Structure formats: C-alpha cells, structure tokens
Amino acid sequence: xxxxxxxxxxxxxxxxxxxxxxxxxxxxxxxxxxxxxxxxxxxxxxxxxxxxxxxxxxxxxxxxxxxxxxxxxxxxxxxxxxxxxxxxxxxxxxxxxxxxxxxxxxxxxxxxxxxxxxxxxxxxxxxxxxxxxxxxxxxxxxxxxxxxxxxxxxxxxxxxxxxxxxxxxxxxxxxxxxxxxxxxxxxxxxxxxxxxxxxxxxxxxxxxxxxxxxxxxxxxxxxxxxxxxxxxxxxxxxxxxxxxxxxxxxxxxxxxxxxxxxxxxxxxxxxxxxxxxxxxxxxxxxxxxxxxxxxxxxxxxxxxxxxxxxxxxxxxxxxxxxxxxxxxxxxxxxxxxxxxxxxxxxxxxxxxxxxxxxxxxxxxxxxxxxxxxxxxxxxxxxxxxxxxxxxxxxxxxxxxxxxxxxxxxxxxxxxxxxxxxxxxxxxxxxxxxxxxxxxxxxxxxxxxxxxxxxxxxxxxxxxxxxxxxxxxxxxxxxxxxxxxxxxxxxxxxxxxxxxxxxxxxxxxxxxxxxxxxxxxxxxxxxxxxxxxxxxxxxxxxxxxxxxxxxxxxxxxxxxxxxxxxxxxxxxxxxxxxxxxxxxxxxxxxxxxxxxxxxxxxxxxxxxxxxxxxxxxxxxxxxxxxxxxxxxxxxxxxxxxxxxxxxxxxxxxxxxxxxxxxxxxxxxxxxxxxxxxxxxxxxxxxxxxxxxxxxxxxxxxxxxxxxxxxxxxxxxxxxxxxxxxxxxxxxxxxxxxxxxxxxxxxxxxxxxxxxxxxxxxxxxxxxxxxxxxxxxxxxxxxxxxxxxxxxxxxxxxxxxxxxxxxxxxxxxxxxxxxxxxxxxxxxxxxxxxxxxxxxxxxxxxxxxxxxxxxxxxxxxxxxxxxxxxxxxxx
Numbered sequence: 001x002x003x004x005x006x007x008x009x010x011x012x013x014x015x016x017x018x019x020x021x022x023x024x025x026x027x028x029x030x031x032x033x034x035x036x037x038x039x040x041x042x043x044x045x046x047x048x049x050x051x052x053x054x055x056x057x058x059x060x061x062x063x064x065x066x067x068x069x070x071x072x073x074x075x076x077x078x079x080x081x082x083x084x085x086x087x088x089x090x091x092x093x094x095x096x097x098x099x100x101x102x103x104x105x106x107x108x109x110x111x112x113x114x115x116x117x118x119x120x121x122x123x124x125x126x127x128x129x130x131x132x133x134x135x136x137x138x139x140x141x142x143x144x145x146x147x148x149x150x151x152x153x154x155x156x157x158x159x160x161x162x163x164x165x166x167x168x169x170x171x172x173x174x175x176x177x178x179x180x181x182x183x184x185x186x187x188x189x190x191x192x193x194x195x196x197x198x199x200x201x202x203x204x205x206x207x208x209x210x211x212x213x214x215x216x217x218x219x220x221x222x223x224x225x226x227x228x229x230x231x232x233x234x235x236x237x238x239x240x241x242x243x244x245x246x247x248x249x250x251x252x253x254x255x256x257x258x259x260x261x262x263x264x265x266x267x268x269x270x271x272x273x274x275x276x277x278x279x280x281x282x283x284x285x286x287x288x289x290x291x292x293x294x295x296x297x298x299x300x301x302x303x304x305x306x307x308x309x310x311x312x313x314x315x316x317x318x319x320x321x322x323x324x325x326x327x328x329x330x331x332x333x334x335x336x337x338x339x340x341x342x343x344x345x346x347x348x349x350x351x352x353x354x355x356x357x358x359x360x361x362x363x364x365x366x367x368x369x370x371x372x373x374x375x376x377x378x379x380x381x382x383x384x385x386x387x388x389x390x391x392x393x394x395x396x397x398x399x400x401x402x403x404x405x406x407x408x409x410x411x412x413x414x415x416x417x418x419x420x421x422x423x424x425x426x427x428x429x430x431x432x433x434x435x436x437x438x439x440x441x442x443x444x445x446x447x448x449x450x451x452x453x454x455x456x457x458x459x460x461x462x463x464x465x466x467x468x469x470x471x472x473x474x475x476x477x478x479x480x481x482x483x484x485x486x487x488x489x490x491x492x493x494x495x496x497x498x499x500x501x502x503x504x505x506x507x508x509x510x511x512x513x514x515x516x517x518x519x520x521x522x523x524x525x526x527x528x529x530x531x532x533x534x535x536x537x538x539x540x541x542x543x544x545x546x547x548x549x550x551x552x553x554x555x556x557x558x559x560x561x562x563x564x565x566x567x568x569x570x571x572x573x574x575x576x577x578x579x580x581x582x583x584x585x586x587x588x589x590x591x592x593x594x595x596x597x598x599x600x601x602x603x604x605x606x607x608x609x610x611x612x613x614x615x616x617x618x619x620x621x622x623x624x625x626x627x628x629x630x631x632x633x634x635x636x637x638x639x640x641x642x643x644x645x646x647x648x649x650x651x652x653x654x655x656x657x658x659x660x661x662x663x664x665x666x667x668x669x670x671x672x673x674x675x676x677x678x679x680x681x682x683x684x685x686x687x688x689x690x691x692x693x694x695x696x697x698x699x700x701x702x703x704x705x706x707x708x709x710x711x712x713x714x715x716x717x718x719x720x721x722x723x724x725x726x727x728x729x730x731x732x733x734x735x736x737x738x739x740x741x742x743x744x745x746x747x748x749x750x751x752x753x754x755x756x757x758x759x760x761x762x763x764x765x766x767x768x769x770x771x772x773x774x775x776x777x778x779x780x781x782x783x784x785x786x787x788x789x790x791x792x793x794x795x796x797x798x799x800x801x802x803x804x805x806x807x808x809x810x811x812x813x814x815x816x817x818x819x820x821x822x823x824x825x826x827x828x829x830x831x832x833x834x835x836x837x838x839x840x841x842x843x844x845x846x847x848x849x850x851x852x853x854x855x856x857x858x859x860x861x862x863x864x865x866x867x868x869x870x871x872x873x
Contacts, residue, residue, distance in 0.1 A: 016818060019103065023096035023167065024822075027191070030184075031088055034192045039081055046078060047085045054828040064771060064832075071836045076853040080860060083833045086826050087864030088195055091160050094870065097819060099167055102617045117585060118624050119229075120236035122631040128237070134598050134634050135249070140627055141601035143255035143409065143570075144217075144609055146210040153201050154213055157610065159194045166190055199863050200856070207272045208279070211259045215283050217613045218405060223287045225619040226252055226400050227393035232624060243384045246392060250399040252623065254406040255458075256280070257603070261411045262440070263462045270439035277408050277447050277455060284405035285354040288368075288398060289347055295390050296343035300334075301383055308338035309378035315371075319345055323360065339375055339386070346371050353403065364452065365402040369395065404455035408447065410440060411460040411493075414469040421472050424479045441480040444488070453487045460530055464492035465499060467509025474515045489519055491570065495532030497540050500552040503529065504559040511563065520565070528601070529556065530570040534711035541664030541730035542764075546757045547657040553592035554646070561594070570601040583756075584622070588629035590753040592646070593639035600630045611870070645751035652738055652747055653754070660734030667729065667788055674709075676780040679842055681717035682834065683709075685858050719767070720865055721776040722831055723789065727764025731757075732796030735803065744803045758800055759813075765797050766809040766820050767869055772831050779842050827868040834861035 016024075036044045053070060056062045071079065114120045123131055169175070170183040234248035235241040259276025262268040308316070316338060320327045326348055327341070334340040350368065352360035362368045372395050379387035420434040430438075447456040461469050470490045477485040492510070494503045507529065510516050520527065531552065537545040553569060560567035573587065588600055604612065612622045632638050646653075667673065678684060718725045738744055747754040770793060777786035801809070810817035837858035840846055846854060 020100040027092040030188050030191050034195050035085055043081055047082055050829050054825045058825055067832050071832050079833055080857050083860040086830050090867035095164055105617050105621055117628050119233045119627055122628045123236040126635055134631055137598040138251040139599045141253045142604045144214050145603050145605045146258040155197050159197050163190045200859055207259050207268050211276050211279050214258050221613045221616055221619045225616050227396040228620050229623045230396050242389050250396050255409055256406040257409050260408045263411045263413045270443045274443045280405040281403055284401045289350040291394050292347040296340055296347055299340045303336045303338055306383040312378040342375050365398050369398055404451045408456045409458045413462045417472040438480040441477050445481050445486040448486050457487050458489050458491055460491045460493050462493050467506055470510050471513050491528045491530050493530040493532055495535040497548055500548055504555050526566045528568045530572055532572045538711045538714055540661050543731040543734045544657045544661035547653050550592055550753050553595040557594040568599045572603050585625040585629035586756045588633050590756040593643040596633040598634045649747045649751050655737050656734035659737035660730035663733030664730035676782045676785050680776050680780040681721050682862055683717040686713050722769040723773040724764045724768045728761045728796050731761050732792050732799050735799040748803050762800050762809055775835055823868045830861045830864040
C-alpha cells in the first residue's frame with residue numbers, strides 16, 4: 001500500500017534510514033495484501049488513488065478540490081474502509097519508527113561512549129562531590145493519570161504489540177530464510193487481525209478499566225525498567241557495580257490519579273478508590289513473588305561454596321520451628337543450599353501476603369526488605385556478585401513500589417468541599433455527594449491502615465483560591481473519622497492566571513492551619529503544591545501561560561526560602577503541546593532556578609504513558625533523560641546561568657506575555673467563538689469516542705464559554721482540524737510586540753525557557769496544515785474568525801522562523817521533521833474523509849440512519865488522525 005511514492009518527500013524525508021524505510025515498506029506491502037484479500041483489489045485501488053492524490057496535491061500538481069470530489073463520490077461504507085486502511089497504516093508506521101528508535105538507542109549504547117542526556121553524562125559534568133549532595137535529596141515522581149487513557153482501544157494496542165513482537169523476531173540477526181518466511185507469515189496473520197479488529201470502542205470505559213490499562217504498563221515495562229535505571233546511575237558513580245554495596249539509592253516514586261481523581265468525574269467513587277489500591281497491590285505482589293522465585297530458583301550456590309552467615313542460619317532455624325511444613329519441603333527441594341531455601345521461603349511469604357494468609361504474610365514492605373537484606377549480607381561475605389546483582393534489583397523494586405505499587409492520590413474540586421462542609425456544619429441530612437466526600441476520606445484511612453501512609457496521603461484540591469479551601473479538607477476529615485482521621489498532605493492546585501498570581505498569599509495562609517504545622521514538623525518542613533498547565537494555557541494562551549507559570553515558580557521559590565519550607569512543585573503537564581507537553585527533560589531544564597532542587601514531580605497523561613513506557617528501552621531512556629535534567633537543573637552553575645538570562649530578558653518576557661494574552665483573549669472571548677469552534681471541529685463527536693471515564697465538559701449541552709470545556713477535548717479538537725491553535729496562537733503577536741529581533745534571538749539562544757517555548761511552538765506549527773485548516777474553519781460561517789486565525793498563524797510561523805534562524809520548520813530536528821513529513825500526506829487523506837463527514841453533519845440534513853453512518857466515518861477518521869499526529873490531548 002505504502003511502498004511507492006517516497007520520492008516526493010523533502011530532503012528531511014529522503015534521509016530516511018534504510019532500516020526504517022525497509023520496515024515501513026514491508027509493513028505497508030503486507031497491509032496492502034490484506035486489503036486486497038479482504039476488501040478486493042478495488043478497495044486497494046481506491047486507497048492508492050487517494051494516496052497518490054494527496055501526494056500530488058502537496059506537490060501542487062492537483063487542486064484539493066479534486067480530492068474532495070473523489071471522496072464525495074464514494075458511498076459511506078467505502079469511505080469507512082478507506083479510513084480504516086489509513087488508520088492501520090499509521091499504527092504500523094508508528095511501530096516501525098519505534099523499532100528504529102530502539103535499534104538506535106542500542107547501537108549508541110554499544111559504542112561505549114558516554115551518551116548525551118544520560119546519567120553518566122550528568123556525573124561527568126557535575127563531578128562526584130557536587131553530585132553526592134544532589135543524590136541525597138534526588139527524587140523523581142511521575143504520576144500516571146487517566147484522562148484520556150488512549151484514543152486506541154486496548155484490543156488494538158494488544159494487536160500492535162503482537163505485530164511488534166513478530167517484527168523484532170523478523171529483524172533479529174542470524175535468522176535463516178525459513179525462519180524469516182515464517183515470521184513474515186505471522187506478521188501477515190497479525191496485520192490481518194489488526195484490520196479485522198474494530199477501531200472504535202463499543203462501550204464507555206469505567207475507572208477500573210483505566211486502572212487495569214495502566215497496570216499493563218507496570219507489568220510489561222516499569223517493574224523491569226526502574227532497577228535498570230538505578231543500575232545505570234550506580235555504574236556511572238563508581239566502577240564495580242554488582243560486586244559492592246550500591247551507591248545509588250532508589251529515587252523514583254510512582255504516583256497515580258487513576259481511580260483517585262474524582263474532580264468532575266462522578267464515576268470515581270470511594271468504592272472505586274478502594275478497589276484501585278487492591279488491584280495495584282495484586283499486581284505488585286505478583287511481580288515481586290515472580291521475581292523472588294526466579295532469583296531463588298537460580299541461586300544454586302552450595303553451602304560449602306557460599307556458606308550462610310550465622311544470622312541467616314538462625315533465621316532458617318526459627319523458620320523451621322514456626323513453619324515446619326513449608327520449610328521441610330524447601331529443604332527437600334534445595335538441600336545444602338541455604339540461600340536458595342531462604343529466598344524460596346521469602347517468595348512463599350510474598351505469595352501468602354497476596355492471598356492474605358495472616359500466618360505467613362508480611363505485615364509491611366519493611367519486613368520483606370529485612371529478609372532480603374539478610375540474604376544479601378550473608379552472600380556478600382563469599383559471593384558478592386550474587387549479593388549485589390539480581391537480588392539488589394529485587395531490593396530496589398521493593399523500595400520503589402512497596403506493596404501498593406504507586407501512591408494513589410485523591411483529587412476533588414474546592415467547591416465540592418465547600419458545599420459538603422456547609423452541609424456538615426448545618427447538622428441536617430447529608431446529600432449523596434457529601435456522603436461520598438466523607439466516604440472517600442474513610443477509604444483513605446482504610447488504605448493507610450492496610451498499606452501504610454505512603455500508599456495514599458496526598459489530597460489535591462482543584463481551583464484552590466484561599467487557605468480556607470485547604471482547611472476545609474482537614475475539617476471534613478475530622479467529621480468523617482474524628483480522632484482517627486487519616487494523615488493528609490493537602491496539595492493546593494493553582495490553575496488560572498489569577499490563582500497563580502495569588503499562590504504565595506495562599507501558602508502563607510496555609511502556614512496558619514494547625515494540621516499543616518503538624519505535617520511541616522513531621523516531614524522536615526516539606527510542602528507540596530501543584531501547578532496546572534492545561535487550564536492556564538486554555539485561559540491565557542500558550543505563550544502567556546508558559547511565562548506566567550515561570551514567574552509563579554520564581555515567586556514561590558522565593559516564598560519557600562523566606563519561610564524555610566522545602567517546597568516541591570508538582571507540574572500538571574498534559575501530553576499535548578497545548579497542555580504543557582513536549583520533551584520532559586527540556587521542560588525540567590527550563591524551570592525557574594531553585595524550583596527543582598533535586599525534586600521533580602510531573603503528571604504522565606494520555607498517550608504519553610504508552611509512548612514513554614510501552615517498551616523497556618524507551619522507558620529507560622526517558623527516565624535517564626529526565627534524571628539527567630533534574631540533576632543539571634539543580635546544580636548552582638546551571639541555576640546561576642538560567643537566573644542571569646531570566647533577569648536580562650524579564651522585560652521582554654512581560655511584553656510577550658501581555659501582547660500574546662491580549663491576542664489570544666481577543667479571539668477566544670469574542671462573542672460567538674464557542675459556537676463557531678463547535679461547528680468547525682469534531683468537538684461534539686469526540687465526546688462519543690469513549691476515550692475515558694471522565695466527561696468531556698463540566699456542564700451539559702454545547703459549551704457557552706471555554707470555562708465549560710475541559711482542556712483535553714479543547715486541544716484534541718483543534719489537532720483534528722489541523723490548526724493546533726492551543727500550541728501557538730498568540731505567540732506571533734507576542735513576538736511582534738518586541739521591537740528588536742536581535743533581542744528575541746538572544747533570548748532564544750541564552751534562556752532555556754524561551755528556547756523551549758519557541759521550539760515547542762515550532763513543533764506545533766509543523767503539525768499544522770494551513771490549506772486543510774482553512775477548509776475546516778470555513779465550516780463555521782465566520783470569515784472574521786477564520787481570517788484572524790490564519791493571519792496569526794502566518795505571523796507566528798514567520799516570526800518563529802526568523803527568531804530561530806531556521807529556513808523551514810523543524811530544520812534542526814531531523815528525526816521529528818522526518819516523522820511529521822512522512823505522515824502529512826496520509827493525515828491529509830483522513831482529513832478529507834473527516835471533512836466530508838463533518839460537512840454533511842453540519843450543513844446537510846441527513847436522516848437518522850445516514851447520520852449514524854457519517855458519525856462512524858467521522859470517528860474513524862478522528863482515531864486515524866490521532867494515530868497519524870500521535871496526539872490526542
């Protein structure tokens with residue numbers, strides 16, 4: 001299907017590496033074979049006609065009107081089949097690129113050089129003395145969130161994973177001809193199944209579906225990746241890793257909002273939160289038991305060659321007395337192998353913990369760690385490689401994941417607390433919603449009793465406007481459980497521009513709350529706050545939000561120093577650029593000096609979870625890059641350099657922020673804009689895609705203002721129109737307000753924040769297609785809005801190129817440029833199919849039956865464009 005026509009691409013695409021070109025062509029040919037077999041040669045011919053037409057349109061050889069007529073001539077069923085074909089192609093192209101990236105990472109690793117943006121590079125740059133101080137407080141805290149989990153169905157993801165496995169085997173070196181032929185047959189079989197798998201969900205996800213989806217990332221990737229990251233740091237710190245006690249301590253802590261975030265999601269209840277932590281515990285205990293059993297089975301060192309320590313002998317003897325039936329069987333299976341016997345017993349205790357056998361179960365992860373360290377200390381005397389090899393990995397895994405896997409965080413809106421507190425104080429009958437708030441607090445108490453305080457203590461309050469919003473949670477906790485109220489670290493979330501500006505005042509008020517004072521005393525004066533990127537960007541525009549968030553971080557850092565508080569800022573960044581997304585390591589380096597201080601907590605949202613944690617090699621690289629950035633951003637040298645740049649360009653930043661926000665608000669707050677946005681985009685239809693359990697908007701009906709609309713559908717809908725407005729709109733006006741191009745270029749060269757802001761905008765502009773965007777905008781019947789958007793696009797694109805010095809978008813990012821340009825024509829094909837459906841739904845008068853068929857076409861195209869752009873929200 002896609003093996004021809006590569007010659008039309010620009011220089012960035014013709015540089016496609018041979019290995020990647022081979023995989024894309026082979027997978028495309030196999031998909032073409034499946035199309036011909038299942039839909040007939042005429043389906044393949046129609047797909048090829050559209051493919052060649054969109055390529056010709058990009059070359060300027062034909063008008064896009066020709067494509068509109070071609071697509072309109074097909075009946076709906078044929079259009080649906082063509083949309084499915086292009087969507088399947090994107091899944092396969094994404095897979096081929098992922099495989100090429102993994103091969104590239106492994107080849108670079110094999111070269112033996114210190115890799116850029118690695119932990120070894122941070123060690124080399126910072127030096128051991130300074131690094132030792134940073135490592136003491138180093139903490140990386142990714143928090144998985146579920147809105148949305150994926151545009152793709154889990155069945156589609158699983159099908160792609162099976163194809164991935166076959167592609168890995170096909171490309172493995174040393175394969176014989178017959179083995180390759182069989183792999184190719186299996187590839188064809190799996191691609192055939194991908195084609196036959198429904199792309200759209202037939203039922204809406206519930207929160208526990210989202211929990212189980214996230215568990216797949218843990219089972220397949222995270223559990224194995226985390227000790228590899230620690231091992232890489234340990235190796236970088238000092239030679240001899242694996243033969244000595246580790247110098248790297250565990251610094252990664254995962255959190256999760258999945259099953260805990262109830263802000264605007266009535267489907268997340270106290271029962272769901274309780275079941276979530278139980279599911280998490282089942283998965284981590286199963287993983288720990290499997291790992292411990294595997295290590296125990298292979299630890300066949302005889303007592304004469306690896307004698308047990310006196311402490312281990314005593315422990316084994318005590319175990320014989322306490323659990324004779326268990327230990328006698330282990331002794332029979334592993335005679336004169338004391339370390340093997342001990343670890344098999346430990347594995348049996350982990351299994352008992354999972355099934356809640358109280359006679360044998362561990363009461364806490366600390367008990368398990370004590371038993372593992374007993375074996376490690378015994379082995380260290382005679383078999384250090386066995387002590388500090390795989391056994392150390394297991395110890396790191398217990399230290400990182402405990403028995404709860406990830407800290408479950410609860411989030412609720414401040415207005416819900418205010419209404420609940422009013423009812424509680426009134427003393428009358430409580431509403432169902434208030435009962436649910438109190439039930440949630442009781443579940444937090446139960447989680448802490450069962451799994452410990454670290455399993456669930458953070459309570460995030462959305463739209464925190466004052467210290468009273470924080471105090472309300474503590475008062476509700478007392479109402480729910482009295483003196484048995486759980487330990488709570490209430491985290492204020494500042495989202496709007498006004499809230500960001502007022503955040504230091506709110507924190508000062510929080511210091512007067514007795515429960516906050518108790519927590520500060522108990523934690524060494526540690527406090528956490530959260531900064532919301534999504535809603536601030538939707539309110540202020542991307543440029544103004546970026547600059548206001550930076551300004552807020554500067555002020556909060558100064559406040560923390562003044563009040564002797566160790567402040568950790570939790571960054572609520574979305575996956576898309578319009579929601580604070582972009583490369584995580586560059587985002588860390590762009591933070592305000594002193595705001596990182598060795599600690600970085602950030603949300604991992606939507607498709608980002610599987611993009612970053614879908615494969616062990618990619619997950620390890622991501623975690624290494626972010627750790628590298630946290631270490632460098634925390635060093636005095638980097639901080640001083642960033643502070644100097646921020647001070648020099650403070651006036652310029654304020655000018656850009658003011659002008660960009662004015663331009664953005666002039667569009668988004670104009671009368672009729674929300675209604676126009678609903679007409680030009682598939683906003684209404686996205687809500688039926690069943691992306692997640694959370695409603696797409698806060699109210700019912702069409703959005704009356706942007707306040708009614710959540711940030712995810714806002715960004716997702718603009719991506720579908722090929723406008724990507726939330727990623728760049730207003731930046732052009734902001735740059736234009738600065739009189740000196742030289743000053744803008746200096747800011748881009750010297751200030752990491754400004755550099756990252758323009759590079760992210762450039763990426764968003766590169767995914768924008770002006771000619772197709774114009775067709776979507778025309779559906780709204782407001783020429784003034786369309787002209788406003790397109791003029792700002794032209795201005796932003798021109799100024800970004802002039803400031804960066806690039807002759808074309810993404811000129812200095814060859815890999816990304818190649819990916820975007822490779823996909824663009826095929827995204828165009830789906831956009832034309834989507835436009836046909838959208839135009840008929842908006843301006844036609846279809847029957848109910850025809851409306852259903854058009855909606856199917858529209859949603860399939862939405863799914864395909866998301867796969868092609870690799871972006872939902």
